[in-house]
Amino acid sequence: KKSGGLSSVPVVFVIGGPGSGKGTQCEKIVKKYGFTHLSSGDLLRAEVASKSARGQKLTEIMERGELVPLDTVLDLLKEAMLSRVETSRGFLIDGYPRELEQGMRFEKELSPAKFVLSFNVSDDTMTKRLLGRAQTSGRVDDNEETIKKRLKTFHDITSPVIEHYQKQGKVRMVEAEGGADEVFAEVDKIFSREGI
Ligand code: B4P
Secondary structure, eight states, X not given: OOOTTGGGSOEXXXXXXXXXXXXXXXXXXXXXXXXXXXXXXXXXXXXXXXXXXXXXXXXHHHHTTOOOOHHXXXXXXXXXXXXXXXXXXXXXXXXXXXXXXXXXXXXXXXXXXXXXXEEEOOHHHHHHHHHHHHHHHOOTTOSHHHHHHHHHHIIIIIHHHHHHHHHTTOEEEEEOXXXXXXXXXXXXXXXXXXXX
């Protein structure tokens, strides 16, 4: 079932491993291009903070570095998109899809993606960044144990998503080992080329 109006604005999926710079680059895209940034991780952490019954289960899953159930993420994204679509120039869907089925369901039920922005970074660099963030983030999943599991989840489950969209010619790959501004220069080129 389609949700009215959602397919009238462009949707960009943002994928990359944990600590690949998704959230960081999305902030920069918002500043320059005025998109609406929806991070699946942020939506889930807000749900946890609300102390709902649904939230309690989520913390445990995120602490294990696993993926939360598809319907939970999709519902949160859908609610957030519907409440903002009237005033939005486009949506950055950050941290989603993390498994093939998430992409299929989103594109069928909400809106097709214009392209997929994908960040390529080594496990070493991602680990270093996340351990750096751990000192101030207070996040249950920014610790060595969980970071290892998040990397494994990414390689096992999310990598096939990138391959799937590569076959459709939709992936815009960004080499993201460099500093945040250097990476944004690449991102910026992609957005200009896409006519955004
Ligand atoms: P997320 O919240 O998406 O967490 P993340 O992968 O760490 O990305 P984030 O955007 O926060 O970090 P960034 O790389 O920008 O997911 C957390 C958990 O939620 C998942 O493990 C899962 O359990 C659940 N979840 C989320 N989405 C889901 C979905 N769709 N389905 C199921 N479950 C889902 O930044 C990291 C650090 O690196 C920062 O400190 C930043 O300052 C630094 N950094 C960034 N870019 C840098 C650069 N270029 N140079 C140096 N440092 C940089």
